[in-house]
Amino acid sequence: MTTISERPAPAPATQATAAASDVPLSLALREGTREQHGQAEGMAFVENLMAGRLGREAYTDLAVQQLSIYTALEEAGHRVRAAGGDHDLVFDELTRVPAIERDLEHLLGADWRDRVHFLPATRAYTERLVACGDDVSRYAAHAYTRYLGDLSGGQVVKRMVQRHYGLPAEAVSFYDFPEIHKLKPFKDVYRERLDALPLDADQRAAVVAEAQVAFSLNQAMFAELGAVHQG
Numbered sequence: 001m002t003t004i005s006e007r008p009a010p011a012p013a014t015q016a017t018a019a020a021s022d023v024p025l026s027l028a029l030r031e032g033t034r035e036q037h038g039q040a041e042g043m044a045f046v047e048n049l050m051a052g053r054l055g056r057e058a059y060t061d062l063a064v065q066q067l068s069i070y071t072a073l074e075e076a077g078h079r080v081r082a083a084g085g086d087h088d089l090v091f092d093e094l095t096r097v098p099a100i101e102r103d104l105e106h107l108l109g110a111d112w113r114d115r116v117h118f119l120p121a122t123r124a125y126t127e128r129l130v131a132c133g134d135d136v137s138r139y140a141a142h143a144y145t146r147y148l149g150d151l152s153g154g155q156v157v158k159r160m161v162q163r164h165y166g167l168p169a170e171a172v173s174f175y176d177f178p179e180i181h182k183l184k185p186f187k188d189v190y191r192e193r194l195d196a197l198p199l200d201a202d203q204r205a206a207v208v209a210e211a212q213v214a215f216s217l218n219q220a221m222f223a224e225l226g227a228v229h230q231g
């Protein structure tokens with residue numbers, strides 16, 4: 001039998017894991033993606049779009065890419081819920097696909113379905129979302145990255161694209177959440193749900209790593225959009 005004094009001291013990695021176990025997932029996600037968030041905000045496509053240096057077609061192209069991404073994200077949400085393990089993290093009021101479809105109909109016309117083209121980076125992002133299967137951890141990483149972004153900076157994006165490109169409300173409904181009356185308390189509830197997921201420290205670290213992948217996939221998509229739409 002091993003007594004306490006005979007036990008080897010924990011390796012530094014174990015100590016680090018123990019310390020990380022105190023960090024709520026929502027905070028670990030914010031800290032773990034902070035640097036990439038700054039990089040994404042500073043990408044040429046994002047900056048040019050926000051500054052009014054592009055045109056409506058650039059905003060439309062972004063909406064097209066989002067159709068593919070949110071279709072896969074929301075199908076993952078359905079799978080997670082159907083498997084019975086969503087831990088109340090799948091919110092119907094966040095569903096974006098019908099809004100994107102409405103926006104595209106306004107922007108591209110009734111035959112919009114024949115006119116959408118997904119970029120290679122979008123296809124890679126979509127495949128990663130399909131690969132989430134019904135795993136709530138992987139879904140959480142991707143849902144956090146997109147929905148909390150839409151509820152935060154997305155609201156700024158909406159105002160800027162409306163102002164610069166004269167877009168009517170019917171073309172930017174992606175950024176509207178009519179069933180969510182106050183965004184800040186909703187985001188707080190979302191973070192509480194993330195923090196309540198029954199995950200150990202290693203599993204939480206894996207969620208943060210997957211969110212970093214999600215940010216990289218967004219950055220790759222902005223890079224390709226930036227190559228097509230230059231200010």
Ligand code: HEM
Pocket residue numbers: 026029030037040041046050144145146148149150152153154156157187215218
């Ligand atoms: C024009 C570009 C962007 C602007 C101006 C912007 C702005 C912001 C702001 C101000 C917040 C903080 C809101 C708060 O404290 O409640 C925020 C949070 C967030 N943004 Fe962005 N953002 C941009 C792009 C992005 C992109 C490209 C993504 C990822 C695809 C993203 C994902 C997020 C996430 C996940 C949060 C929540 C952070 C947290 O509290 O954990 N943002 N954004």
